[in-house]
Amino acid sequence: WACFKLGVFVCLNCSGIHRNLSSRVKSIRLDFWEDELVEFMKSAGNAKARALYEKAIPPFYYRPQENDCNVLREQWIRAKYQRMEFSGETKYPPLSYTTGFYEGILWKKGKNNMQFQKRKFILSEREFTLTYYNKQDESKGPKAVISIKDLNATFQPQKIGHPHGLQISYQGDDHIRNLYVYHEGSEEIVSWYNAIRAARYAYLKTAYPTGSNEELVPKITRNYLKEGYMEKTGPLQKEAFKKRWFILDSENRKLLYLRDKLDAEELGVLFIGTESNGYSIKACAPKHARGN
Ligand SMILES: [Zn+2]
The missing domain is CATH 2.30.29.30 (Pleckstrin-homology domain (PH domain)/Phosphotyrosine-binding domain (PTB))
Structure with a gap:
């Protein structure tokens, strides 16, 4: 498949996402190709698009793989082509997941029931913590202050039953503690995910100062096998x-x-x-x- 406005070739999965973003898509085999379009595709192509749209991807930013859930793949394409977040130009205001601080409301599943409730979460890269509050009333203090040190986040749309479902796990006293959250907005939940990854990356850089990106990036978050x-x-x-x-x-x-x-x-x-x-x-x- 080819996006003939962007001049890139994409797989079937991604062609559907591109079509929804109204970047024009044609089948290489089944559609008619005017000579000028063929010439344009020859002059453009994926390598040139990468040089432009992937000029500066933060090392912590998650690049979706073929089997990843739809929200990750769609937001990757939007971030790359539509919002041009990786073009290397300085953004003002800065991209939310790059600031080291993230605050917002997520729907969180109750510990002992299936009900999702709105909870305020605050991620702090400076403190290396993820904090959440049980009630809208913050004066009672946080429900949990979670260390970034052994925190994992992984998208789990099927298990959680929401296309933006995210599982956040961390080491509790003698168990792993799992939180199941989502946000209605697809851009918002992927920003949360990458903000968590940014904080994890900053932590790993501190814990392993000599570690290369090749060593550290796979440790940022992991999907269960x-x-x-x-x-x-x-x-x-x-x-x-x-x-x-x-x-x-x-x-x-x-x-x-x-x-x-x-x-x-x-x-x-x-x-x-x-x-x-x-x-x-x-x-x-x-x-x-x-x-x-
Ligand atoms: Zn693809």
């Missing part, structure tokens, strides 16, 4: 099988299981192998493996 229901029995293996939600997390080779998929905390965790014996968990399929 696999999730879903399985049934498990107990330690005696005489217990009845119970349905649990399992999450495979590459960080520390963890297999977590939860009573249900939107629980605040896990019931248990298994560590797969040991790092000293060379175990790691990666997103790849062995040769001849069947798809999952």
Whole structure:
């Protein structure tokens, strides 16, 4: 597929997004191509577009992959081509996710129920914290002040049941604590995500001053490698099988299981192998493996 106003070639998935943004899209094979358009596409092309539209992408900014959710891919295309956020020109006012401070209201799922309530969140890169308040009344103080140190954020539209659903996880006292949030605005939720990534990146730069971007960027946030229901029995293996939600997390080779998929905390965790014996968990399929 080709966006013949921008002069770039895109995949089928992205062509749909470009069409919605009314950048004109043609099929390379099925549509009629005037000679002038062919000449224009020859003179333009993806490399030239990258030089212009991807001149200055902040290292922490998430580049969506093919399998990423729609909100990430759509906002990437809007940020790149429509808002020209990566063109390298100084923006005034500065882009919200680059300022080191982000404040706003997110819908947050209750810890023990399925209701989403509006909660105020404040992200501070200076303090390396994400804070949220339980009531609109802030005088009672924050409900939680979360350290950026071991915080993760990952889009989970299917699991949360909202196209902008974001899972924020962090190390609690003896459990991982999961927050499930969304914002109605697609630009807003992706800005939150990249603001969190910016703060994580700043933290990693402080914690590992000699780390290169190649080493640090993959540590900013991570998507879980696999999730879903399985049934498990107990330690005696005489217990009845119970349905649990399992999450495979590459960080520390963890297999977590939860009573249900939107629980605040896990019931248990298994560590797969040991790092000293060379175990790691990666997103790849062995040769001849069947798809999952
Ligand atoms: Zn694409």
